[in-house]
Amino acid sequence: MFFDRSNPSWDHPEFGESLPQQIYKHILKNIIEGNIKAGEKIVEEDVSKELNTSRAPVREALYLLQVDGIVERIPRRGTVVRTFAQHEIIEYNDVTIELLRVAVDYSRDKWNEENRSTLRMYIEELNYEFENKNVIPYQIKAQQLLKFLLFVADNKALTRFYDEASHILKVFAQTQWNIKTVENFHANFHIFAESLLLPDYDRAKEAIYHALKQGVIRG
Structure with missing residues (x-):
């Protein structure tokens, strides 16, 4: 999995954005640009290491992505990018x-x-x-x-x-x-x-x- 650290929304967040919202946008950008594929697992620990942050805001960002229907949690697999009907x-x-x-x-x-x-x-x-x-x-x-x-x-x-x-x-x-x-x-x-x-x-x-x-x- 590759995360683009050059994402301007990460270095220059919009006013009032929380850390989970910034991470949400960062992950979403990588999905849209093809760095993370449909069906691919997103690992909290990997994201937190890439972005030099704790796992808690990453977990919340993944929850927000799940609420919006971008990712889903699959038993014994974890969080993966959804494939849509x-x-x-x-x-x-x-x-x-x-x-x-x-x-x-x-x-x-x-x-x-x-x-x-x-x-x-x-x-x-x-x-x-x-x-x-x-x-x-x-x-x-x-x-x-x-x-x-x-x-x-x-x-x-x-x-x-x-x-x-x-x-x-x-x-x-x-x-x-x-x-x-x-x-x-x-x-x-x-x-x-x-x-x-x-x-x-x-x-x-x-x-x-x-x-x-x-x-x-x-x-």
Whole structure:
């Protein structure tokens, strides 16, 4: 098991975050980025040594991950990263779609030239990873673009709900996506991003619906 100590959320935690919350985010990041695979065991002692902390906050972080459905405790095996049933993925996906469509509406009057310039940068980076068939980097860039949409929408409640719903989908993508899934997803995701630039917000909302629907089809 490998933990990325360069994670900025570990060295620079958000204001008010407890140590277990920081460790939670640290473990989750490693799951999303493929450093910890579905079905792999997470050992409290290993994490505490990697992060130079006691086992108590690690235990609490794993409990938080269990509550959110990211990991599960299996008798005689310990804590492992969950493998998700298709119906669970579809439910989380449907919620995420609606949250993003609401975010598009909240962002309508907030796309100034600076925000558009940043969005163009994300689109260019996304297209680069797509053209080079880099599955994991593509997933990361797509998530960055969606988080930027939430940033522009500037609704804290919406961002919090999105973060909670999208965790499961990130883990699913890390374990199940291949280049065919990326191709199916990108066809509509590119339309979504370009429609925000035009702007054509109704088309953007339609495109993100179709993109995320394609994203949960096993390629």
